[in-house]
Amino acid sequence: MLDNVCFALVDLETTGGQASHDQIMEIAVRLVGEGVNDHWESLLDPMCGVPRFIQGLTGITPAMLKGKPTFTDVQNTLWALLDDAVLVAHNARFDAGFLRANFARQGRQYSPRVLCTLKLARTLYPEWPKHGLEAICEQIGFHSEVHHRAMADVDAMKAFFDYARLDKGEAVFNFELGLQLGFPVLPPLMTQSDIDLIPCQPGIYRLLSEIGELLYMDGATSLQEAVLAHFSSCAGDSKATKLARRVGRVEWQLLAGELSVGLRLNPLLRQHVPQMQRRAKTLGKPCSVRFVATTGAVTRLRLRSGLPAKVDLASESFAIFRDRQQAKKCIEEQLRLCDLCMHALNIVSERDQCTCSACEAGDVGTEHSEDAVVKLNSRLLAAFTEYLYIPWPFQEPIVIREDNGNGFVEWHLVNHWCYYGSYYWDSVQEAFCELDKAESGVGDWIGVLAARLKCEQGIDFDYQHYRLFHRNMSRLTCIPLSEMTTIK
Incomplete structure:
Protein backbone atom coordinates (compact mmCIF):
# COMPACT_ATOMS: atom_id res chain seq x y z
CA MET A 1 0.00 0.00 0.00
CA LEU A 181 -7.28 10.41 -1.45
CA GLY A 182 -6.08 13.21 -3.73
CA PHE A 183 -2.45 12.04 -3.64
CA PRO A 184 -0.16 12.51 -6.67
CA VAL A 185 -0.27 9.25 -8.60
CA LEU A 186 1.57 7.55 -11.43
CA PRO A 187 -0.18 5.47 -14.10
CA PRO A 188 -0.40 1.84 -12.97
CA LEU A 189 1.72 0.71 -15.93
CA MET A 190 4.58 3.13 -15.18
CA THR A 191 7.14 3.43 -12.40
CA GLN A 192 9.02 6.36 -10.92
CA SER A 193 12.10 5.13 -12.80
CA ASP A 194 10.21 5.60 -16.08
CA ILE A 195 9.40 9.19 -15.09
CA ASP A 196 12.99 9.89 -14.02
CA LEU A 197 14.20 9.03 -17.53
CA ILE A 198 12.13 11.84 -19.08
CA PRO A 199 14.39 14.90 -19.48
CA CYS A 200 13.55 18.31 -18.03
CA GLN A 201 14.18 19.92 -21.42
CA PRO A 202 12.03 21.32 -24.26
CA GLY A 203 10.39 18.95 -26.68
CA ILE A 204 7.27 17.10 -27.79
CA TYR A 205 5.96 14.12 -25.83
CA ARG A 206 3.54 11.33 -26.70
CA LEU A 207 1.52 9.37 -24.15
CA LEU A 208 1.01 5.84 -25.48
CA SER A 209 -1.08 2.90 -24.34
CA GLU A 210 0.45 -0.44 -23.41
CA ILE A 211 0.02 -1.63 -27.03
CA GLY A 212 1.34 1.59 -28.56
CA GLU A 213 -1.88 3.53 -29.30
CA LEU A 214 -1.35 7.30 -29.36
CA LEU A 215 -3.46 8.72 -26.53
CA TYR A 216 -2.16 12.27 -26.17
CA MET A 217 0.52 14.52 -27.66
CA ASP A 218 1.76 17.95 -26.62
CA GLY A 219 4.84 20.11 -26.34
CA ALA A 220 6.53 21.69 -23.34
CA THR A 221 9.62 23.57 -22.24
CA SER A 222 10.12 20.86 -19.57
CA LEU A 223 9.02 17.42 -20.76
CA GLN A 224 9.10 15.74 -17.35
CA GLU A 225 7.15 18.52 -15.65
CA ALA A 226 4.46 18.47 -18.36
CA VAL A 227 4.03 14.69 -18.20
CA LEU A 228 3.75 14.72 -14.40
CA ALA A 229 1.16 17.51 -14.61
CA HIS A 230 -1.24 15.08 -16.32
CA PHE A 231 -1.20 12.80 -13.29
CA SER A 232 -1.20 15.43 -10.54
CA SER A 233 -4.70 16.59 -11.54
CA CYS A 234 -6.33 13.15 -11.51
CA ALA A 235 -9.57 13.02 -9.54
CA GLY A 236 -12.76 10.99 -9.67
CA ASP A 237 -13.75 10.02 -13.19
CA SER A 238 -12.12 13.01 -14.90
CA LYS A 239 -10.46 12.93 -18.33
CA ALA A 240 -7.07 13.06 -16.60
CA THR A 241 -7.96 9.94 -14.60
CA LYS A 242 -9.14 8.04 -17.68
CA LEU A 243 -5.94 9.01 -19.48
CA ALA A 244 -3.71 7.95 -16.58
CA ARG A 245 -5.39 4.54 -16.38
CA ARG A 246 -4.43 3.83 -20.01
CA VAL A 247 -0.92 5.30 -20.28
CA GLY A 248 1.67 2.54 -20.69
CA ARG A 249 4.73 4.50 -21.77
CA VAL A 250 5.98 7.92 -22.82
CA GLU A 251 7.96 8.80 -25.93
CA TRP A 252 9.54 12.18 -26.56
CA GLN A 253 11.56 14.22 -29.03
CA LEU A 254 14.03 16.76 -27.72
CA LEU A 255 13.86 20.19 -29.33
CA ALA A 256 15.76 23.43 -28.91
CA GLY A 257 13.05 25.47 -27.20
CA GLU A 258 9.60 27.03 -27.16
CA LEU A 259 9.75 28.26 -30.76
CA SER A 260 10.74 24.86 -32.12
CA VAL A 261 7.97 23.18 -30.13
CA GLY A 262 5.38 25.59 -31.51
CA LEU A 263 6.53 25.17 -35.11
CA ARG A 264 6.39 21.37 -35.00
CA LEU A 265 3.46 20.54 -32.73
CA ASN A 266 0.44 21.70 -34.74
CA PRO A 267 1.43 19.90 -37.98
CA LEU A 268 1.92 16.71 -35.96
CA LEU A 269 -1.49 17.07 -34.30
CA ARG A 270 -3.13 17.51 -37.70
CA GLN A 271 -1.24 14.50 -39.07
CA HIS A 272 -1.98 12.18 -36.14
CA VAL A 273 -5.21 11.82 -34.18
CA PRO A 274 -4.60 11.12 -30.46
CA GLN A 275 -7.48 9.06 -29.06
CA MET A 276 -7.99 11.11 -25.89
CA GLN A 277 -7.35 14.61 -27.22
CA ARG A 278 -9.50 17.08 -29.09
CA ARG A 279 -8.66 17.09 -32.79
CA ALA A 280 -6.58 20.08 -33.88
CA LYS A 281 -8.72 22.70 -35.55
CA THR A 282 -8.21 23.12 -39.29
CA LEU A 283 -7.26 26.73 -39.81
CA GLY A 284 -8.83 28.83 -42.53
CA LYS A 285 -7.39 31.95 -44.06
CA PRO A 286 -6.20 34.68 -41.71
CA CYS A 287 -8.33 37.81 -41.64
CA SER A 288 -6.98 41.34 -41.89
CA VAL A 289 -8.77 44.47 -40.70
CA ARG A 290 -7.84 47.61 -42.62
CA PHE A 291 -8.10 51.06 -41.08
CA VAL A 292 -9.35 53.25 -43.93
CA ALA A 293 -8.57 56.86 -43.06
CA THR A 294 -10.10 59.90 -44.77
CA THR A 295 -9.00 63.43 -43.92
CA GLY A 296 -11.35 64.94 -41.38
CA ALA A 297 -13.46 61.78 -41.10
CA VAL A 298 -13.66 58.90 -38.68
CA THR A 299 -11.46 55.94 -39.67
CA ARG A 300 -13.53 53.06 -41.05
CA LEU A 301 -12.84 49.35 -40.56
CA ARG A 302 -12.74 46.92 -43.50
CA LEU A 303 -12.44 43.14 -43.08
CA ARG A 304 -10.93 40.92 -45.76
CA SER A 305 -9.69 37.33 -45.92
CA GLY A 306 -5.94 36.97 -46.20
CA LEU A 307 -3.39 39.76 -46.26
CA PRO A 308 -3.29 42.79 -48.55
CA ALA A 309 -1.27 42.41 -51.75
CA LYS A 310 2.40 43.37 -51.31
CA VAL A 311 1.78 43.41 -47.60
CA ASP A 312 5.14 44.87 -46.55
CA LEU A 313 4.74 47.78 -48.99
CA ALA A 314 1.24 48.68 -47.82
CA SER A 315 1.00 52.26 -46.58
CA GLU A 316 -2.06 51.70 -44.39
CA SER A 317 -2.02 50.13 -40.94
CA PHE A 318 -4.00 46.94 -40.53
CA ALA A 319 -4.61 44.35 -37.84
CA ILE A 320 -4.34 40.63 -38.43
CA PHE A 321 -6.30 37.78 -36.85
CA ARG A 322 -6.40 33.99 -36.99
CA ASP A 323 -9.69 34.02 -38.92
CA ARG A 324 -12.77 36.15 -39.56
CA GLN A 325 -14.54 34.83 -36.47
CA GLN A 326 -11.71 35.93 -34.18
CA ALA A 327 -11.57 39.31 -35.94
CA LYS A 328 -15.27 40.01 -35.41
CA LYS A 329 -15.15 38.90 -31.79
CA CYS A 330 -12.14 41.11 -31.09
CA ILE A 331 -13.70 44.13 -32.81
CA GLU A 332 -16.86 43.83 -30.73
CA GLU A 333 -14.86 43.45 -27.52
CA GLN A 334 -12.54 46.39 -28.23
CA LEU A 335 -15.40 48.67 -29.24
CA ARG A 336 -17.18 47.85 -26.00
CA LEU A 337 -14.08 48.32 -23.82
CA CYS A 338 -13.09 51.60 -25.50
CA ASP A 339 -16.67 52.90 -25.88
CA LEU A 340 -16.32 53.25 -29.67
CA CYS A 341 -19.38 53.65 -31.88
CA MET A 342 -20.23 50.96 -34.45
CA HIS A 343 -22.25 53.49 -36.46
CA ALA A 344 -19.38 55.96 -36.64
CA LEU A 345 -17.04 53.19 -37.84
CA ASN A 346 -19.65 51.99 -40.35
CA ILE A 347 -19.52 48.35 -39.21
CA VAL A 348 -23.02 47.98 -37.79
CA SER A 349 -25.47 45.63 -39.49
CA GLU A 350 -29.26 45.42 -39.19
CA ARG A 351 -29.10 42.80 -36.43
CA ASP A 352 -26.37 44.61 -34.46
CA GLN A 353 -27.13 47.06 -31.69
CA CYS A 354 -24.45 49.54 -30.66
CA THR A 355 -24.13 50.03 -26.90
CA CYS A 356 -21.64 52.91 -26.83
CA SER A 357 -22.43 55.86 -24.56
CA ALA A 358 -23.31 58.11 -27.52
CA CYS A 359 -25.91 55.68 -28.87
CA GLU A 360 -27.28 55.02 -25.39
CA ALA A 361 -27.77 58.79 -25.05
CA GLY A 362 -29.54 58.96 -28.42
CA ASP A 363 -26.73 60.81 -30.21
CA VAL A 364 -26.30 58.28 -33.04
CA GLY A 365 -25.36 59.93 -36.31
CA THR A 366 -24.17 63.12 -34.62
CA GLU A 367 -21.50 65.01 -36.56
CA HIS A 368 -18.10 64.95 -34.85
CA SER A 369 -15.89 68.02 -34.53
CA GLU A 370 -12.39 67.91 -36.02
CA ASP A 371 -10.88 67.52 -32.57
CA ALA A 372 -13.33 64.73 -31.70
CA VAL A 373 -12.46 62.90 -34.94
CA VAL A 374 -8.74 62.99 -34.13
CA LYS A 375 -9.37 61.65 -30.63
CA LEU A 376 -11.71 58.93 -31.91
CA ASN A 377 -9.20 57.77 -34.53
CA SER A 378 -6.43 57.74 -31.94
CA ARG A 379 -8.51 55.62 -29.56
CA LEU A 380 -9.36 53.24 -32.37
CA LEU A 381 -5.72 52.57 -33.30
CA ALA A 382 -4.75 52.26 -29.64
CA ALA A 383 -7.46 49.63 -29.12
CA PHE A 384 -5.96 47.40 -31.82
CA THR A 385 -2.25 48.00 -31.12
CA GLU A 386 -1.75 44.42 -29.95
CA TYR A 387 -3.08 43.07 -33.25
CA LEU A 388 -1.39 45.45 -35.72
CA TYR A 389 0.64 43.70 -38.40
CA ILE A 390 4.39 44.21 -38.00
CA PRO A 391 6.15 44.50 -41.38
CA TRP A 392 9.07 42.15 -41.98
CA PRO A 393 11.98 44.00 -40.31
CA PHE A 394 14.80 42.52 -42.43
CA GLN A 395 16.06 43.08 -45.96
CA GLU A 396 16.57 39.37 -46.61
CA PRO A 397 15.82 35.91 -45.19
CA ILE A 398 17.12 35.23 -41.69
CA VAL A 399 18.06 32.25 -39.58
CA ILE A 400 16.85 32.19 -35.95
CA ARG A 401 19.21 30.39 -33.60
CA GLU A 402 17.59 28.48 -30.73
CA ASP A 403 19.59 26.64 -28.06
CA ASN A 404 18.11 24.44 -25.32
CA GLY A 405 21.02 25.22 -22.98
CA ASN A 406 22.37 21.67 -23.16
CA GLY A 407 24.24 21.91 -26.45
CA PHE A 408 21.29 21.18 -28.75
CA VAL A 409 20.91 23.97 -31.34
CA GLU A 410 18.35 24.49 -34.11
CA TRP A 411 18.44 27.06 -36.90
CA HIS A 412 15.00 28.15 -38.17
CA LEU A 413 14.94 29.55 -41.72
CA VAL A 414 12.42 32.40 -42.06
CA ASN A 415 11.55 34.97 -44.71
CA HIS A 416 8.70 37.50 -44.58
CA TRP A 417 7.30 35.64 -41.55
CA CYS A 418 7.10 32.39 -43.56
CA TYR A 419 8.78 29.28 -42.16
CA TYR A 420 11.09 27.26 -44.41
CA GLY A 421 12.23 24.57 -42.00
CA SER A 422 14.55 23.88 -39.06
CA TYR A 423 18.14 22.87 -39.71
CA TYR A 424 21.45 21.74 -38.31
CA TRP A 425 24.29 24.10 -39.30
CA ASP A 426 27.78 22.81 -40.05
CA SER A 427 30.19 25.74 -39.93
CA VAL A 428 32.97 23.68 -41.55
CA GLN A 429 30.90 22.78 -44.61
CA GLU A 430 29.03 26.10 -44.40
CA ALA A 431 25.85 24.18 -45.10
CA PHE A 432 22.46 23.30 -43.61
CA CYS A 433 20.84 19.91 -43.18
CA GLU A 434 17.21 19.39 -42.20
CA LEU A 435 17.28 18.53 -38.52
CA ASP A 436 15.28 15.28 -38.64
CA LYS A 437 17.37 13.97 -41.53
CA ALA A 438 20.65 15.12 -39.98
CA GLU A 439 19.91 13.04 -36.87
CA SER A 440 19.39 9.93 -39.02
CA GLY A 441 22.50 10.64 -41.11
CA VAL A 442 20.69 10.55 -44.49
CA GLY A 443 20.04 14.25 -45.05
CA ASP A 444 21.09 16.36 -48.02
CA TRP A 445 23.25 19.38 -47.28
CA ILE A 446 22.38 22.75 -48.79
CA GLY A 447 24.54 25.84 -48.85
CA VAL A 448 23.55 29.42 -48.13
CA LEU A 449 22.71 30.11 -51.79
CA ALA A 450 20.40 27.08 -51.98
CA ALA A 451 18.75 28.20 -48.74
CA ARG A 452 18.17 31.65 -50.25
CA LEU A 453 16.59 30.09 -53.35
CA LYS A 454 14.38 27.98 -51.09
CA CYS A 455 13.12 31.18 -49.43
CA GLU A 456 12.08 32.56 -52.81
CA GLN A 457 9.54 29.78 -53.19
CA GLY A 458 6.10 31.17 -52.48
CA ILE A 459 4.27 29.59 -49.55
CA ASP A 460 1.06 30.65 -47.85
CA PHE A 461 1.21 33.00 -44.90
CA ASP A 462 0.63 31.06 -41.65
CA TYR A 463 -0.92 33.12 -38.86
CA GLN A 464 0.33 30.78 -36.11
CA HIS A 465 3.89 30.96 -37.41
CA TYR A 466 3.66 34.75 -37.58
CA ARG A 467 2.56 34.95 -33.93
CA LEU A 468 5.26 32.48 -32.85
CA PHE A 469 8.04 34.41 -34.57
CA HIS A 470 6.73 37.75 -33.38
CA ARG A 471 6.57 36.50 -29.78
CA ASN A 472 10.00 34.81 -29.72
CA MET A 473 12.29 36.83 -32.00
CA SER A 474 13.15 39.47 -29.41
CA ARG A 475 14.71 36.87 -27.07
CA LEU A 476 16.50 34.81 -29.75
CA THR A 477 19.44 35.53 -32.04
CA CYS A 478 18.36 36.47 -35.59
CA ILE A 479 21.10 36.29 -38.22
CA PRO A 480 20.72 37.51 -41.84
CA LEU A 481 21.29 34.59 -44.18
CA SER A 482 24.17 36.36 -45.92
CA GLU A 483 26.09 36.45 -42.63
CA MET A 484 25.88 32.71 -41.92
CA THR A 485 29.27 32.03 -43.52
CA THR A 486 30.84 34.05 -40.70
CA ILE A 487 29.34 31.74 -38.03
CA LYS A 488 31.92 29.40 -36.53
Missing part, protein backbone atom coordinates in the same frame (compact mmCIF):
# COMPACT_ATOMS: atom_id res chain seq x y z
CA LEU A 2 0.97 3.67 -0.04
CA ASP A 3 4.19 4.14 1.89
CA ASN A 4 4.03 5.86 5.28
CA VAL A 5 0.22 6.04 5.26
CA CYS A 6 -1.77 4.66 8.18
CA PHE A 7 -5.29 3.46 7.35
CA ALA A 8 -7.97 3.28 10.04
CA LEU A 9 -10.62 0.78 8.94
CA VAL A 10 -13.76 1.82 10.80
CA ASP A 11 -17.31 0.58 11.12
CA LEU A 12 -20.12 2.03 13.23
CA GLU A 13 -23.43 0.59 14.28
CA THR A 14 -25.95 3.34 15.00
CA THR A 15 -29.53 3.82 16.19
CA GLY A 16 -30.51 5.30 12.82
CA GLY A 17 -29.26 6.98 9.67
CA GLN A 18 -29.18 10.66 10.68
CA ALA A 19 -25.97 11.91 12.29
CA SER A 20 -27.76 15.03 13.54
CA HIS A 21 -29.93 13.14 16.06
CA ASP A 22 -29.18 9.38 15.93
CA GLN A 23 -26.40 7.92 18.09
CA ILE A 24 -23.47 5.51 17.81
CA MET A 25 -23.91 2.26 19.73
CA GLU A 26 -20.84 0.29 18.55
CA ILE A 27 -17.44 1.22 17.13
CA ALA A 28 -14.64 -0.94 15.73
CA VAL A 29 -11.26 0.28 14.46
CA ARG A 30 -8.41 -1.65 12.85
CA LEU A 31 -5.19 0.20 11.99
CA VAL A 32 -3.36 -1.02 8.88
CA GLY A 33 -0.09 0.28 7.46
CA GLU A 34 3.67 -0.10 7.32
CA GLY A 35 4.61 -1.58 10.71
CA VAL A 36 1.12 -0.87 12.12
CA ASN A 37 -1.36 -3.52 13.23
CA ASP A 38 -3.68 -2.52 16.06
CA HIS A 39 -7.39 -2.81 16.72
CA TRP A 40 -10.02 -1.63 19.18
CA GLU A 41 -13.76 -2.07 19.58
CA SER A 42 -16.45 -1.14 22.05
CA LEU A 43 -20.19 -1.09 22.56
CA LEU A 44 -21.46 2.37 23.56
CA ASP A 45 -24.46 3.49 25.56
CA PRO A 46 -26.33 5.73 23.08
CA MET A 47 -28.33 7.30 25.93
CA CYS A 48 -31.50 6.66 23.93
CA GLY A 49 -33.70 3.80 22.78
CA VAL A 50 -32.77 1.36 19.99
CA PRO A 51 -35.48 0.85 17.33
CA ARG A 52 -36.65 -2.74 16.89
CA PHE A 53 -35.58 -2.71 13.23
CA ILE A 54 -32.01 -1.84 14.26
CA GLN A 55 -32.07 -4.55 16.96
CA GLY A 56 -33.17 -7.10 14.37
CA LEU A 57 -30.52 -5.98 11.85
CA THR A 58 -27.54 -5.89 14.23
CA GLY A 59 -28.55 -8.19 17.05
CA ILE A 60 -27.66 -5.42 19.53
CA THR A 61 -30.27 -5.01 22.28
CA PRO A 62 -30.69 -2.29 24.93
CA ALA A 63 -29.68 -4.82 27.59
CA MET A 64 -26.29 -5.28 25.87
CA LEU A 65 -25.68 -1.51 25.98
CA LYS A 66 -26.67 -0.92 29.58
CA GLY A 67 -23.68 0.23 31.64
CA LYS A 68 -21.39 0.58 28.61
CA PRO A 69 -19.27 3.74 28.16
CA THR A 70 -20.66 6.71 26.26
CA PHE A 71 -18.97 8.38 23.31
CA THR A 72 -17.71 11.04 25.71
CA ASP A 73 -16.01 8.31 27.77
CA VAL A 74 -14.11 6.83 24.79
CA GLN A 75 -13.43 9.98 22.77
CA ASN A 76 -9.78 10.29 23.83
CA THR A 77 -9.01 6.65 23.01
CA LEU A 78 -10.79 6.91 19.67
CA TRP A 79 -9.14 10.23 18.78
CA ALA A 80 -5.68 8.77 19.45
CA LEU A 81 -6.44 5.93 17.03
CA LEU A 82 -7.94 8.06 14.26
CA ASP A 83 -5.76 11.17 14.41
CA ASP A 84 -3.47 11.44 11.34
CA ALA A 85 -4.90 8.22 9.87
CA VAL A 86 -6.90 7.84 6.66
CA LEU A 87 -10.49 6.93 7.51
CA VAL A 88 -11.55 3.81 5.59
CA ALA A 89 -15.18 2.71 5.63
CA HIS A 90 -17.81 1.10 3.43
CA ASN A 91 -20.11 3.91 2.28
CA ALA A 92 -17.66 6.17 4.10
CA ARG A 93 -19.85 9.27 3.97
CA PHE A 94 -22.12 7.67 6.58
CA ASP A 95 -19.37 6.78 9.08
CA ALA A 96 -17.44 10.02 8.55
CA GLY A 97 -20.61 12.04 9.14
CA PHE A 98 -21.36 10.35 12.48
CA LEU A 99 -17.77 10.67 13.70
CA ARG A 100 -17.60 14.31 12.64
CA ALA A 101 -20.87 15.13 14.44
CA ASN A 102 -19.94 13.30 17.65
CA PHE A 103 -16.45 14.79 17.86
CA ALA A 104 -17.94 18.24 17.20
CA ARG A 105 -20.15 17.82 20.28
CA GLN A 106 -16.93 17.30 22.23
CA GLY A 107 -15.39 20.47 20.79
CA ARG A 108 -13.16 18.65 18.31
CA GLN A 109 -12.98 19.17 14.55
CA TYR A 110 -12.58 15.87 12.72
CA SER A 111 -11.68 16.28 9.02
CA PRO A 112 -9.77 13.20 7.86
CA ARG A 113 -8.84 12.03 4.41
CA VAL A 114 -11.52 9.50 3.53
CA LEU A 115 -11.32 6.28 1.51
CA CYS A 116 -14.59 4.57 0.60
CA THR A 117 -14.33 0.82 -0.03
CA LEU A 118 -17.73 0.91 -1.76
CA LYS A 119 -16.33 3.33 -4.39
CA LEU A 120 -13.12 1.31 -4.57
CA ALA A 121 -15.01 -1.92 -5.25
CA ARG A 122 -17.15 -0.29 -7.95
CA THR A 123 -14.01 1.08 -9.64
CA LEU A 124 -11.89 -2.07 -9.48
CA TYR A 125 -14.70 -4.56 -10.14
CA PRO A 126 -17.43 -2.89 -12.21
CA GLU A 127 -18.49 -6.32 -13.50
CA TRP A 128 -19.65 -7.49 -10.06
CA PRO A 129 -23.47 -7.33 -9.85
CA LYS A 130 -23.50 -5.83 -6.34
CA HIS A 131 -20.95 -4.04 -4.18
CA GLY A 132 -22.45 -4.20 -0.70
CA LEU A 133 -20.16 -5.66 1.94
CA GLU A 134 -21.97 -9.02 2.08
CA ALA A 135 -21.92 -9.29 -1.73
CA ILE A 136 -18.19 -8.48 -1.77
CA CYS A 137 -17.51 -11.18 0.83
CA GLU A 138 -19.31 -13.67 -1.39
CA GLN A 139 -17.27 -12.61 -4.44
CA ILE A 140 -13.90 -12.92 -2.68
CA GLY A 141 -14.77 -16.07 -0.72
CA PHE A 142 -14.56 -14.47 2.73
CA HIS A 143 -16.94 -16.10 5.18
CA SER A 144 -18.09 -14.52 8.42
CA GLU A 145 -20.53 -15.88 10.96
CA VAL A 146 -21.70 -12.37 11.83
CA HIS A 147 -22.86 -9.42 9.72
CA HIS A 148 -23.79 -5.86 10.69
CA ARG A 149 -21.53 -5.91 13.72
CA ALA A 150 -18.71 -3.39 13.78
CA MET A 151 -15.58 -5.58 14.01
CA ALA A 152 -17.02 -8.24 11.70
CA ASP A 153 -17.57 -5.58 9.01
CA VAL A 154 -14.09 -4.12 9.61
CA ASP A 155 -12.58 -7.58 9.10
CA ALA A 156 -14.59 -7.93 5.88
CA MET A 157 -13.16 -4.60 4.63
CA LYS A 158 -9.65 -5.77 5.53
CA ALA A 159 -10.24 -8.99 3.59
CA PHE A 160 -11.34 -6.99 0.54
CA PHE A 161 -8.27 -4.73 0.86
CA ASP A 162 -5.94 -7.74 0.87
CA TYR A 163 -7.80 -9.46 -1.98
CA ALA A 164 -7.85 -6.41 -4.26
CA ARG A 165 -4.17 -5.62 -3.67
CA LEU A 166 -3.13 -9.15 -4.66
CA ASP A 167 -5.67 -9.54 -7.48
CA LYS A 168 -5.09 -6.18 -9.21
CA GLY A 169 -1.46 -5.73 -8.25
CA GLU A 170 0.19 -3.14 -6.04
CA ALA A 171 0.47 -0.52 -8.82
CA VAL A 172 -3.22 -0.54 -9.81
CA PHE A 173 -4.36 -0.76 -6.19
CA ASN A 174 -2.20 2.17 -5.07
CA PHE A 175 -3.26 4.19 -8.12
CA GLU A 176 -6.96 3.91 -7.25
CA LEU A 177 -6.30 4.62 -3.57
CA GLY A 178 -4.26 7.68 -4.51
CA LEU A 179 -7.05 8.97 -6.75
CA GLN A 180 -9.62 8.83 -3.96
